[in-house]
Amino acid sequence: MLVIPCPHCGPRNEDEFVCWSEVVPRPADPAALSDLEWTDYVYNHANPRGWVREQWWHEHGCRRWIIVERNTLTHEVARTEPAPR
Amino acid sequence: MTSAKRRLPGLERQHRSLQKCGDASVTSVKQRFSIFSLLRNALGYRAGWQRMWRSPEPKRRYDVVIIGGGGHGLGAGYYLARDHGIRNVAVIEKGWLGGGNTARNTMTIRSNYVRPPSVPFHEGSMALYRELSRELGYNLMVSRRGMISFLQSSQAARTAARMANTMHVYGAKYEFIGVEEIKRRLPIFRPPPRPRLELLDGVYQPEAMMARHDAVAWGFARMADAHGVDVIQNCEVIGIRRDGGRVTGVETTRGVIEAEKVGMAVAGHGSVVAAMAGLRLPIEVQPLQAWVSEPVKPVFDEILVFSGYGCYMMQSDKGELVIGGPTDPYPSYAQRGSFRTIEQVTAAVLEMFPIFSRMKLLRHWAGMLDIVYDGSPIISKTPLRGFYVDVAGAGGFKTTPMAARMHAWLIAKDEPHELIGDFGLDRFARGRLVPEGGVSFNR
Ligand SMILES: Cc1cc2nc3c(=O)[nH]c(=O)nc-3n(C[C@H](O)[C@H](O)[C@H](O)COP(=O)(O)OP(=O)(O)OC[C@H]3O[C@@H](n4cnc5c(N)ncnc54)[C@H](O)[C@@H]3O)c2cc1C
């Protein structure tokens, strides 16, 4: 069971959250990308074994998006921060 | 549809023609298993049993290196030798054979899928499973149990109808049986008076099977070895060697091994190994758990799937109830999941079968699934020439022989067999996804 410290609500049980996906910056100019580059952005993941920055949604709490830094091997949560708007 | 339908006879022809060369080389197996060999060895205080495979030192160079000694990797090694005569092959495993997801799955072999490319692929795999014990000379304990899915919403019923239609096109049976028939077949089932989700209907796949999971890895390993393939354990691949867009070998904890071609079959570590080759894949790793009860006398035969609760239960040959549910809904390499999944799934099972509420759970474990973006397997070439991937996806025990065979075909010919034409990595760039759901994953 993960305990995720929401930057808005404090430590909460993983049940309250939805894990969305690792943070992948949106390309500044999608039209300038090749099909392969766009496919890589849309579908591919680094999916690392270790530390990762992810977007989570605090569905059953403040209902805000947050960034979670989490270790996929040890299940440690290092820190969280509000998601940029 | 028609073009898809034409694929099957091609494969059968292929299968028949390959059967012969398989038989010819079986003579190299030193030890056969039968009632007589059992008796003989029992009388000889079991001192006469030989090792099932060699434990060779890795050579400097192979034609093909397969990374991952689960069912998929060992099968690929076997089929490379048997179907294509490529015997200078190594299957490299970082731990022990079949100790990954092959050892952790819940053994269900079925073909109820929605999309046209999925059904012949899974049906073909079931056909291979039916013959595999004989072919490998090794008892995989394949047992045809049948599978009943409990339909608990009109959406689930619609999806099942759609599956039934697709499956009928390929000659696979998937029958609606109704609630009364479920009760008749499962005397221990009394629909709860006030269920959380109402049971609307049942759908039945008579050909669904179970098999001894470890035996699949061991049977393939033994036969691959007999065909001259080096099966190398305790050897982790830590790098992929490349030269000008081509793979040239692998770096391992036991030194560099050169290879003309490299195949990857590392379920649950796909992104990790692909990253060594400079590649990113459309996958995310998620933990999947299973747990078993104390053994009891046989009370039901079928594999039971509860669509609304996303979970399933069967009774193993040993008499244990085997229970599983959805993946834990976030990426994890930890090989463990959260207690809440166990709690939610067990509660759902007990709502349907209160008769089991006093039983004790004995064991519990988790494995890791490389969940593909669209829920279908990937068996594909990659942008790195000579480097091939077999990503088993959400339910890859059932696909083991077919995926391994197709992976071997792809490596040998550098072209996909038509049966996996739709399962290449190029489907993402082309927008030709093959979306499949499943009982056991969240997307
Ligand atoms: C709880 C659970 C239940 C399941 N139930 C079912 C089911 O009922 N039906 C079904 O069809 N499927 C099921 N599955 C899925 C199924 O187990 C897998 O899809 C399948 O076993 C994958 O086989 P594989 O040979 O590709 O992988 P594995 O058996 O995991 O083999 C991969 C091997 O690669 C090795 N490896 C990894 N990295 C390296 C490296 N760098 N160097 C060398 N070796 C490496 C690993 O040690 C491992 O042994 C289930 C999975 C789980 C976890």
Ligand SMILES: [Zn+2]
């Ligand atoms: Zn919050």
